[in-house]
Amino acid sequence: MASMMQTRPNRGRAVLRLRYGSELWRQYLAQTPPGPLDRHLAVALRQYPQFGSRDRRAYRELLFAAARFGYLAAFVDYVHRRHGLEQAAALPALVAGFAQEAGSVEAAWDAVRAVPADWLLQTVGQRYQREGGAEWPLQGLEPLPEAAAIERLLDELQRSELIEARLLWQGIPLCFAAPLAERAARSGWSAEAREAFLQAQARQPPLWLRLNRPERQQQVLQELAAHGLEAQACGEAIAVRGAGSIVTLPCYRDGLVEIQDWASQQIGLAVAARPGEQVWDACAGAGGKSVQLAVMLAGEGELHASDVRRHKLAEARRRVHRAGFANLRLFAWDGRETETPAQEFDRVLVDAPCSSSGVWRRSPDARFRATQASLARFASLQPRLLCQAAAAVRPGGRLVYSTCSWLVAENEAVVEQFLVRRPEFRLLDWRLHGCPGVDADTMFSAVLERQG
Numbered sequence: 001m002a003s004m005m006q007t008r009p010n011r012g013r014a015v016l017r018l019r020y021g022s023e024l025w026r027q028y029l030a031q032t033p034p035g036p037l038d039r040h041l042a043v044a045l046r047q048y049p050q051f052g053s054r055d056r057r058a059y060r061e062l063l064f065a066a067a068r069f070g071y072l073a074a075f076v077d078y079v080h081r082r083h084g085l086e087q088a089a090a091l092p093a094l095v096a097g098f099a100q101e102a103g104s105v106e107a108a109w110d111a112v113r114a115v116p117a118d119w120l121l122q123t124v125g126q127r128y129q130r131e132g133g134a135e136w137p138l139q140g141l142e143p144l145p146e147a148a149a150i151e152r153l154l155d156e157l158q159r160s161e162l163i164e165a166r167l168l169w170q171g172i173p174l175c176f177a178a179p180l181a182e183r184a185a186r187s188g189w190s191a192e193a194r195e196a197f198l199q200a201q202a203r204q205p206p207l208w209l210r211l212n213r214p215e216r217q218q219q220v221l222q223e224l225a226a227h228g229l230e231a232q233a234c235g236e237a238i239a240v241r242g243a244g245s246i247v248t249l250p251c252y253r254d255g256l257v258e259i260q261d262w263a264s265q266q267i268g269l270a271v272a273a274r275p276g277e278q279v280w281d282a283c284a285g286a287g288g289k290s291v292q293l294a295v296m297l298a299g300e301g302e303l304h305a306s307d308v309r310r311h312k313l314a315e316a317r318r319r320v321h322r323a324g325f326a327n328l329r330l331f332a333w334d335g336r337e338t339e340t341p342a343q344e345f346d347r348v349l350v351d352a353p354c355s356s357s358g359v360w361r362r363s364p365d366a367r368f369r370a371t372q373a374s375l376a377r378f379a380s381l382q383p384r385l386l387c388q389a390a391a392a393v394r395p396g397g398r399l400v401y402s403t404c405s406w407l408v409a410e411n412e413a414v415v416e417q418f419l420v421r422r423p424e425f426r427l428l429d430w431r432l433h434g435c436p437g438v439d440a441d442t443m444f445s446a447v448l449e450r451q452g
């Protein structure tokens with residue numbers, strides 16, 4: 001009975017949520033390019049101490065949906081303003097017109113910002129409710145006067161096979177049509193695989209856990225089930241679905257598991273560190289992969305972790321210690337020659353800064369940060385970090401380059417350029433991990449070996 005009451009649409013609550021949700025969204029739009037939405041919500045929700053946990057979850061869902069489908073709403077708004085929603089123009093002409101107006105990431109963000117917040121949230125709601133997942137937080141609201149016409153335009157978009165329509169349907173800026181075609185060609189994706197990749201962008205993947213003690217997988221699965229979490233083993237990883245926090249559970253507190261996406265776990269596996277080795281995690285950040293490498297070393301040998309932002313490394317240290325290991329050395333490194341350690345490492349990982357296009361499923365807002373300026377910055381930084389770190393690999397040692405991006409320009413192209421400049425390295429393997437094959441993020445790794 002109580003749960004039926006909770007799910008019944010409540011108009012008064014929906015009106016309040018539209019008002020506060022619009023305000024939170026407008027505050028987010030004040031940034032160009034936008035910062036992380038998670039961080040915005042954590043700070044902005046402090047203004048509203050009266051909100052309970054259900055409301056907080058609802059506003060989070062609302063703003064994440066706005067980031068995911070805001071660009072689609074901007075297209076609907078464009079058709080509404082320029083042509084009228086009862087337009088006579090054919091979809092390809094409308095899409096081409098919108099590409100002219102909002103083709104680049106920068107223009108896409110401007111187009112999203114130009115849409116009135118409450119109208120955008122309601123339009124996004126019409127798209128969101130077609131996913132058939134969680135309950136839309138604004139249920140019970142009067143529909144927009146244009147709702148029926150918007151439904152018809154959404155129907156047309158959903159049915160269209162035009163690649164630009166497929167991108168718009170998932171709220172992805174149209175400038176990614178060419179990079180996506182390049183990716184599909186490189187990875188040999190069928191049309192179905194490309195569509196599966198795009199469809200997946202509408203949904204957050206499960207929370208993935210990596211076992212620091214793989215032999216205790218059954219115990220962890222039982223503990224998760226006992227806490228009402230739907231957990232499924234996938235090799236040595238575990239996918240967790242459903243609400244509920246992991247970080248308060250004993251298996252997390254005792255260091256049996258670490259939160260790490262499945263695709264990210266494959267990068268650590270590509271490094272394949274062995275006990276007794278000297279390993280350098282050159283862009284360690286908060287240590288997601290450092291912990292995995294420390295587990296592989298099993299307390300023998302040494303893990304060296306660096307990052308340009310030294311403060312992030314404190315978290316890496318905490319996580320490695322929580323997993324029960326102490327053989328860790330931390331240092332600041334900004335990719336410069338003078339500070340690069342000498343040729344003494346068995347394994348070096350360069351988990352390079354990138355567009356983060358591979359984590360749009362979890363962080364839909366990241367698509368608006370992949371601006372031309374940021375891509376140009378990464379394009380000069382990625383080869384520099386890889387070349388410098390390569391100098392630290394001993395002959396016969398292994399160098400792994402990785403990103404959380406699916407863009408060929410940040411992955412295969414960087415490695416190809418590197419192989420021309422450093423012929424003493426040979427490519428052992430490169431691949432894209434995760435989505436569309438696995439319900440996870442999308443990441444890339446290339447494994448290189450130093451010959452002489």
Ligand SMILES: C[S@@+](CC[C@H](N)C(=O)[O-])C[C@H]1O[C@@H](n2cnc3c(N)ncnc32)[C@H](O)[C@@H]1O
Pocket residue numbers: 282283284285286287288289290306307308309312333334335351352353354381385404
């Ligand atoms: C993809 S993130 C690393 C994520 C981390 N390896 C993990 O698994 O949690 C890239 C990292 O590169 C760092 N970075 C950015 N510019 C750098 C530079 N010039 N030199 C070294 N690291 C840099 C960033 O601070 C960021 O932590």
